[in-house]
Amino acid sequence: DTGVSQDPRHKITKRGQNVTFRCDPISEHNRLYWYRQTLGQGPEFLTYFQNEAQLEKSRLLSDRFSAERPKGSFSTLEIQRTEQGDSAMYLCASSLVGLRYNEQFFGPGTRLTVL
Amino acid sequence: SQQGEEDPQALSIQEGENATMNCSYKTSINNLQWYRQNSGRGLVHLILIRSNEREKHSGRLRVTLDTSKKSSSLLITASRAADTASYFCATDPHLGNQGGKLIFGQGTELSVKP
Numbered sequence: 001d002t003g004v005s006q007d008p009r010h011k012i013t014k015r016g017q018n019v020t021f022r023c024d025p026i027s028e029h030n031r032l033y034w035y036r037q038t039l040g041q042g043p044e045f046l047t048y049f050q051n052e053a054q055l056e057k058s059r060l061l062s063d064r065f066s067a068e069r070p071k072g073s074f075s076t077l078e079i080q081r082t083e084q085g086d087s088a089m090y091l092c093a094s095s096l097v098g099l100r101y102n103e104q105f106f107g108p109g110t111r112l113t114v115l
Numbered sequence: 116s117q118q119g120e121e122d123p124q125a126l127s128i129q130e131g132e133n134a135t136m137n138c139s140y141k142t143s144i145n146n147l148q149w150y151r152q153n154s155g156r157g158l159v160h161l162i163l164i165r166s167n168e169r170e171k172h173s174g175r176l177r178v179t180l181d182t183s184k185k186s187s188s189l190l191i192t193a194s195r196a197a198d199t200a201s202y203f204c205a206t207d208p209h210l211g212n213q214g215g216k217l218i219f220g221q222g223t224e225l226s227v228k229p
Contacts, residue, residue, distance in 0.1 A: 004157075033216065042203050042219030043158070056215055091157060102207050103148065104217060106157040 002026060004107035006092050012113045013082055020078045021110045025094030032075050033104060034067055035091040036060065043091055049075060050097065082114045121204060121220040129228050134191040136223040138204030139184075145207045147180055148217065149189050152201045161189075161202075196229045 005024045013019050025032045031050050035043035046065070047057045051072035061067075064082075069075040079086055089111050093104040122137045138147070146165045150158040164171045164180045164187070171178045177190040191198055201224050205217040 031215075035219075040221075042205075042222050043217075045216035045218070048215055058216075089155075093158075102146070102209070102215075102217070103160050103163055105160065106150075108157040111155070 004092055004094050004105055006090075006107040006110050008110060009108060010111050010113075012115065014115050015082060015084060017082055018078065018080045019082060019112065020076055021090055021112075022074060022076050023092030023107060024074045025092070026105055029094035029096045029105070030072070031095045031097055032069055033093040033095070034075070034077050035093065037089045037091055037109070046077075079112075082112075084114045087112055087114045121223045123223060124221065125224045125226070127226040127228065128194055130194060130196055132194055134194050134198070134225055134227070136189045136202050136225070138187045138189070138220050140187075140204075140206045140218075140220075141185065142206075142208050144182070145209050147187050148205045148207070149176075149178060150203045150205060152203065152222075154200075158203065191225075194227045196227050198225060199227045200225060
């Protein structure tokens with residue numbers, strides 16, 4: 001399968017713990033996006049990369065959140081000192097700039113539950 | 116904050132009927148896209164319509180775009196139980212073909228009863 005993959009699919013953690021999620025985009029895609037989705041809502045943009053450069057961060061991305069894409073391939077999203085309000089589905093997507101008008105391909109998501 | 120408003124929030128129809136979902140947005144856009152999401156899963160891209168297009172078809176899907184009213188509609192004809200899912204519109208506000216983030220609506224939850 002050459003689609004976007006995310007790991008883990010589910011994560012349960014206690015408040016105050018740190019968590020890290022991984023996203024592997026479609027191999028030839030140079031853009032990678034992170035979104036967050038809460039129950040009954042549409043995805044909300046968090047941040048995106050073009051190759052290894054982080055081009056934009058949302059105001060939703062507090063200083064407890066950090067994302068990296070060190071070699072322009074996979075990306076990690078870390079949440080430090082998790083809070084119950086961080087419980088959500090974290091979605092990753094990738095796209096190829098200049099092709100097909102920014103159609104983004106989504107992974108299955110990582111569902112985070114903070115107890 | 117999200118840009119799109121979708122209407123209705125929930126729609127329940129019988130198999131074989133048509134389903135129409137509407138989306139309104141606030142700013143100028145480069146294109147508008149529709150995605151489907153099955154419960155607890157990732158999003159699947161359905162169709163994209165550019166700002167200079169008014170209507171587009173793909174199989175049983177028909178999308179219209181009215182940039183003067185900042186609105187779009189998605190029509191699914193001859194619905195099937197497998198069409199049961201949440202449907203989201205997403206706008207790309209970026210000029211040209213160098214898009215970045217998409218801005219999603221709140222979604223319409225479609226239930227198709229067999």
